């Protein structure tokens with residue numbers, strides 16, 4: 001089960017939905033008017049996963065070395 005946020009860009013009204021996010025759900029939500037102001041400006045972007053680790057590129061190691069050399 002995921003939770004994602006629906007946000008109205010017109011009045012900044014937002015609320016959370018619980019379920020499985022999908023492109024179909026997104027379009028269904030965004031095709032409806034805002035329950036608060038009635039504008040068709042709802043957006044429900046795909047929830048981003050909080051724990052996403054990017055692998056370090058291999059070339060980053062060479063830059064981590066100290067540039068100055070004793071001697």
Ligand SMILES: [Zn+2]
Pocket residue numbers: 008009010011012013034035036037038039
């Ligand atoms: Zn609104």
